[in-house]
Amino acid sequence: MxxxxxxxxxxxxxxxxxxxxxxxxxxxxxxxxxxxxxxxxxxxxxxxxxxxxxxxxxxxxxxxxxxxxxxxxxxxxxxxxxxxxQTLEAAAGQAVIRMLEEAGYYFKVYCRDVFYVQAPIQETLDFSRIYQVPYQAVGKGRLAWLDKPVNRIMIYDRPERIEAVQKLLLPWADVFSYARDSARGLDILPRGVxxxxxxxxxxxxxxxxxxxxxxxxxxxxxxxxxxxxxxxxxxxxxxxxxxxxxxxxxxxxxxxxxxxxxxxxxxxx
CATH class of the missing domain: 3.40.50.1000 (HAD superfamily/HAD-like)
Known part of the structure; x- marks a missing residue:
């Protein structure tokens, strides 16, 4: 026993x-x-x-x-x-955001109790309503210019795209930590968090x-x-x-x- x-x-x-x-x-x-x-x-x-x-x-x-x-x-x-x-290292975080924007990923940038997206999609609206989290849309290609400390970046996409983005993130393996919260979700967090x-x-x-x-x-x-x-x-x-x-x-x-x-x-x- x-x-x-x-x-x-x-x-x-x-x-x-x-x-x-x-x-x-x-x-x-x-x-x-x-x-x-x-x-x-x-x-x-x-x-x-x-x-x-x-x-x-x-x-x-x-x-x-x-x-x-x-x-x-x-x-x-x-x-x-x-x-x-705890927040992401600013320069590296901006570089990752630019990469995700250029690769066409849907992702959310979390700053404490608000998340930011380029443009809202149905997932944005559903998540905000179900989980009672406010969001702001900043425009295409504008997330890297967000002048706020970032706690977490959450990528949401098809499982095969989530697998692919992990390879794209390899250059930042020593800067961030990663966590899968589902087959379709990947979190980017401060290193060791x-x-x-x-x-x-x-x-x-x-x-x-x-x-x-x-x-x-x-x-x-x-x-x-x-x-x-x-x-x-x-x-x-x-x-x-x-x-x-x-x-x-x-x-x-x-x-x-x-x-x-x-x-x-x-x-x-």
Missing amino acids: MKVPSIQLVAIDLDGTLLDDDKRITAETLQTIQAVMARGVSVVLASGRPWCSVLPYARQLELSTPIIAHSGAYMADETGRVYAD NKGSALRLLCSRLQLDLEKVMAIGNEGNDIEMICEAGLGVAMGNSCSELKTCAAAVTAGNQAEGVAQALKIYVLQE
Whole structure:
């Protein structure tokens, strides 16, 4: 039987993990998280979304812990107190943006809680509406001139185009980090930044041993977080790479996977 550490903090991914396919926290998951917190265990949300898009769920759960947003590039609590705000190196970021524009990719440039595009497409409108994130269109070929610190660039395209762009990004391999959040999405982040590095920073501030942390996720941008935690749990709907590195696999997000994992490894029911 797997030896389970005494869990003091649980880090949970949002989409495909905490939320069902309708972007909701189910009643059972909510009750289970409340039971976990009643035992003195902290809960942290860790997402690729901007902070403003995660905040409503943190408030629903009545969390006071910092939110890990932008796949680790930004971290702030529900009052807006900032714990980390990491941005892309400006010159290299501009060069990558120019390359993406010239190659005809659709991508979003995230500056804290706003994203910028050349021109809106249906994905822009849908994403802004569903995830409640404001956007601004700056015009074709104008994103490289954006005079703002950039937390993250997110490329969204067909899977084969995402595979191809990774080769185009090789000249900047020593400058940025990359994370796949789906077959059609690729994140460009500051070097060394990911959910795992953010979790490590948070635990250092809280003077908490990572061995007493449980992390739950489902996509490629959760891998470092799963590996950093003392107990990494993959959702049943996870990508195969995440399942390989996780210590345990729970049910999927449509089958109360988060609640199941919390009951087994924290509440020990």
